[in-house]
Amino acid sequence: MINVFQPALGKEELDRIEKVFDSNWIGKGKLVDDFEETFAAHLGSTKSRVLTTNCCSEGLFSSMHLCGIQPGDEVILPTISFVGAGNAVCANGSKMVLCDVDRRTLNARAEDIEKVITPKTKAILLLHFGGIPCDMDSIMALADAYHLKVIEDCAAGVCSTYKGKAVGTFGDMGMWSFDAMKILVCGDGAALHFRDEELRERAEKWLYFGLETKSGYENSVAQKWWEFDISSFGHRAVMNDLTAAIALEQYKKLPMFMQKRAAVHRFYDEALGDLEWLDLPEPIPADCTTSYYFYHVQTKNGKRDQLAKFLRDHDIYTTYRYYPLHRVPGYGVTGKFENADYAADNTLCLPMHQSLSLEDTERVVEAIRQFGKQYC
Numbered sequence: 001m002i003n004v005f006q007p008a009l010g011k012e013e014l015d016r017i018e019k020v021f022d023s024n025w026i027g028k029g030k031l032v033d034d035f036e037e038t039f040a041a042h043l044g045s046t047k048s049r050v051l052t053t054n055c056c057s058e059g060l061f062s063s064m065h066l067c068g069i070q071p072g073d074e075v076i077l078p079t080i081s082f083v084g085a086g087n088a089v090c091a092n093g094s095k096m097v098l099c100d101v102d103r104r105t106l107n108a109r110a111e112d113i114e115k116v117i118t119p120k121t122k123a124i125l126l127l128h129f130g131g132i133p134c135d136m137d138s139i140m141a142l143a144d145a146y147h148l149k150v151i152e153d154c155a156a157g158v159c160s161t162y163k164g165k166a167v168g169t170f171g172d173m174g175m176w177s178f179d180a181m182k183i184l185v186c187g188d189g190a191a192l193h194f195r196d197e198e199l200r201e202r203a204e205k206w207l208y209f210g211l212e213t214k215s216g217y218e219n220s221v222a223q224k225w226w227e228f229d230i231s232s233f234g235h236r237a238v239m240n241d242l243t244a245a246i247a248l249e250q251y252k253k254l255p256m257f258m259q260k261r262a263a264v265h266r267f268y269d270e271a272l273g274d275l276e277w278l279d280l281p282e283p284i285p286a287d288c289t290t291s292y293y294f295y296h297v298q299t300k301n302g303k304r305d306q307l308a309k310f311l312r313d314h315d316i317y318t319t320y321r322y323y324p325l326h327r328v329p330g331y332g333v334t335g336k337f338e339n340a341d342y343a344a345d346n347t348l349c350l351p352m353h354q355s356l357s358l359e360d361t362e363r364v365v366e367a368i369r370q371f372g373k374q375y376c
């Protein structure tokens with residue numbers, strides 16, 4: 001079976017884990033610190049604005065509290081969003097307001113967002129679909145005009161930039177996932193970026209019970225270091241030195257991962273470009289970069305599901321991301337989202353990961369062409 005997504009881990013990660021075992025410290029420690037420093041530099045930012053946590057979903061949930069979003073406030077998100085984004089808003093008691101997206105990039109545009117702004121709107125929870133950068137100039141201008149907070153879900157945008165600046169560093173908060181199916185993986189883990197350093201400080205406490213003092217040896221209280229105070233009823237959501245060890249090794253491989261993914265992307269572009277029944281991903285603007293997380297095609301003949309089944313029967317696994325939130329009965333949101341509906345009914349994510357061989361990609365292309373000959 002050719003997987004749709006797949007991590008690439010090796011001996012380097014294992015060796016680093018062994019060192020962590022030897023150190024006798026597997027909790028949050030120096031390696032987490034090192035990874036925060038490394039990732040902050042990667043973003044072109046500073047450690048004073050970057051914090052790790054145990055998963056990107058935690059970042060989504062915590063963003064509500066950290067950005068001061070209250071129950072009853074409206075939060076706008078593209079209907080094509082990760083389920084954790086919807087849950088984060090609803091669990092906060094806030095109102096999830098959905099907007100439509102561009103039918104080809106599946107990203108929300110300023111014009112989609114502006115249509116659903118009301119006096120109660122407090123924030124935009126933006127998704128950079130598959131790491132494709134949203135148009136941040138127009139979205140940030142809109143957010144400024146209406147005094148809205150911007151939270152950027154860049155779960156898959158580990159190397160994505162907009163006009164030379166890392167996505168996730170435009171808004172009040174940005175977040176990246178390092179879960180098992182992403183590009184840089186560590187099992188579970190995430191990085192958060194804060195435009196405001198003071199918010200990062202509050203977030204650090206929030207993600208550790210709201211503790212005002214550090215625990216154990218790090219506590220500066222000379223006597224009775226077990227006493228503490230809290231500033232909020234915070235969570236406990238941190239990375240640890242085991243996951244950070246993996247992340248640090250994966251980070252070294254990131255340029256190679258990007259090269260490989262770009263090569264797969266190019267190969268599909270060239271090998272499928274002549275199929276009239278299929279739309280390929282739109283080129284990224286010259287002043288932006290993507291992370292090549294998805295290679296999403298769109299059938300023009302309504303045969304997406306048939307194509308997915310045909311490929312699965314040929315041992316090629318594909319999927320569609322993300323099921324629109326307005327179709328999830330549990331959210332109880334209705335409305336017209338024509339582009340999102342089109343995308344949800346016609347988009348298919350082809351196998352895309354850094355371990356795909358030329359033979360694998362040739363097999364994918366061959367099977368798609370065969371499907372075309374038989375059914376299109």
Ligand SMILES: Cc1ncc(COP(=O)(O)O)c(C=O)c1O
Pocket residue numbers: 054055056057058081082084127153155156176177178179189190
């Ligand atoms: C767009 C998006 N946001 C957030 C997440 C959550 O990431 P995590 O698994 O690290 O919680 C995911 C995970 O698939 C995602 O795809």
